[in-house]
Amino acid sequence: MNYTPNQIAKSLKTNRTNTLGLIVADISNLFYSSIAKYIEEEASAYGYQVIYGSAHESRDRFEQLLNVLLARQVDGLILAIPENAEKSIHELTCINKPFVVIDRKFKNAPKAPSILLDNYDASQQIVKHMAANGYKRPGLITINRKLCHLKERKDGFTTTCKELLKKLPFVYELHEEKLEEEMHHIIRRSLYEDKVDSLCFFTNKIAMAGLSEIAALDVEVPGTLGVVCFDEAEAYKLFKTPVSYLKQPIETMSKAAVSYLINRIEHPKEKPSITIKEFKGTLVVKESSSKRSLSIVKRKNQHLVRS
Amino acid sequence: MNYTPNQIAKSLKTNRTNTLGLIVADISNLFYSSIAKYIEEEASAYGYQVIYGSAHESRDRFEQLLNVLLARQVDGLILAIPENAEKSIHELTCINKPFVVIDRKFKNAPKAPSILLDNYDASQQIVKHMAANGYKRPGLITINRKLCHLKERKDGFTTTCKELLKKLPFVYELHEEKLEEEMHHIIRRSLYEDKVDSLCFFTNKIAMAGLSEIAALDVEVPGTLGVVCFDEAEAYKLFKTPVSYLKQPIETMSKAAVSYLINRIEHPKEKPSITIKEFKGTLVVKESSSKRSLSIVKRKNQHLVRS
DNA sequence: CTGAAAGCGCTTACAG
DNA sequence: CTGAAAGCGCTTACAG
Known part of the structure; x- marks a missing residue:
């Protein structure tokens, strides 16, 4: 009706x-x-x-x-x-x-x-994976907020680094309002001054900003720098190397x-x-966080494609 | 109160x-x-x-x-x-x-x-830009839907190609449900069989799928392939070459x-x-659609970064 | 100018 | 079992 x-x-x-x-x-x-x-x-x-x-x-x-x-x-x-x-x-x-x-x-x-x-556990998974793949100087990039879940990500990361690598990670905190500007400097500082061999991006948004700087710099991933991110993003597929991420x-x-x-x-x-x-989260391992060996395989493939 | x-x-x-x-x-x-x-x-x-x-x-x-x-x-x-x-x-x-x-x-x-x-005009802008940059074998990738605005994008593209390049573009239409699977083949076909020198992705979503295939194949952009997309996306920044796009x-x-x-x-x-x-839309020109000259500059920069 | 009353379109408890 | 009435919390036209 x-x-x-x-x-x-x-x-x-x-x-x-x-x-x-x-x-x-x-x-x-x-x-x-x-x-x-x-x-x-x-x-x-x-x-x-x-x-x-x-x-x-x-x-x-x-x-x-x-x-x-x-x-x-x-x-x-x-x-x-x-x-x-x-x-x-x-x-x-x-x-x-x-x-x-x-x-x-x-x-x-x-x-x-x-x-x-379980944010503490998630970070623990990430650090364990990085340590197992031979990374020795990891850095983490997070945001300057007092949110408890971010604090636990940081604590889990730091504590597990101490345990497994006997060393604190490099910690970079940035302000959301100036995210891109600060990221520009932080990526350079971490690579050229602190000589990190790997970076973990603590949120989706941070990962986008960080990966875009890395893409512009043309740093080899994972050859020069290993990368793991929190959260999935379709955009990761546009990055030259498939990106490892912690999936919630x-x-x-x-x-x-x-x-x-x-x-x-x-x-x-x-x-x-x-x-x-x-x-509990699940770590999805891709090429961006595997050590040297795989990056050589990648260069071989590039060669095949070109010929 | x-x-x-x-x-x-x-x-x-x-x-x-x-x-x-x-x-x-x-x-x-x-x-x-x-x-x-x-x-x-x-x-x-x-x-x-x-x-x-x-x-x-x-x-x-x-x-x-x-x-x-x-x-x-x-x-x-x-x-x-x-x-x-x-x-x-x-x-x-x-x-x-x-x-x-x-x-x-x-x-x-x-x-x-x-x-x-104004979708017709938008495509016209894109083709004019591509023709001015020396592209001669453009292709367009769109979606198999009868939506009028997509049809006008296609018409504007095709007509302007005929006018300026005396040639029809390669047209690839794909089904949204099998977007990624079809894109996998279309990118290869367009490059290796049809020998297109440039591709225009007709929507944001198509661009994401297309660029991720291109990233995986490690094709040189714009050296081997020029790229223009419809619509802005943050993800474009993770692509190795900054991407030109038509901004609505x-x-x-x-x-x-x-x-x-x-x-x-x-x-x-x-x-x-x-x-x-x-x-009217605005074409935002980046490196992905400029011809040879700029791609050489890029290789120089890569060299500087490495040294 | 002020304040009590009607009514928007439903649901539900209640009377017949 | 059926159907008329009350009432949810507002707004607004109207009476005083």
């Missing part, structure tokens, strides 16, 4: 919108757009729709978005909360609005339900977030089950 | 949600995520929020999304309509719901308001779409102003 009920009226009455709110750091980043895709998929299986926005790691932008989503009466929230915005965790708890934190956790809010990578179980984590949240929404009386849940 | 009015109740009364719906092909594609960003920005200046989704060029997925957005009572819609989904244009007109088509236009719906690139005026087009739409929403009595509006 071509009749569609008015969802607005329905929502007013039932006090339910069947909508989840999702706030990520940047939806144009493959890591977050994959999360959004899986969350959308899973939510729609439960009959929920997702509305989302990017906070770009800004506390103001985050709180503004959160208010918009709350005014729209979303039934629950999935949040990549930026630095210093933990206040919102407290507020959401007070108004009893179901939520779950993704990709982050907060020391000062240990009871907030959180779903994320994005689908599993996204689905875990949605099913936890919907359970909270539909059974508000039950005691929440998870507090902080960490998932 | 910490009081926030219930938007649901307000909407029920006023019959306005201050929400725009946006359907793109794929939000994880930089082209569309930029559009979404600018549309969000502009809409929020008018006090509107945007909710969006990806139809992935599927008519079913598109109609489903459209229905969800309509049930949510969005005030207006911005749509990248997929192939064969023109029926929706008619339906929206019938129920008198304001909308504007972006990045597409439809021959069989010439009165639908549409905002897009995304910000201008996005803002034009929003202001047209909001005007329609807030002044429903007025006669709509635009029907189809096409914007």
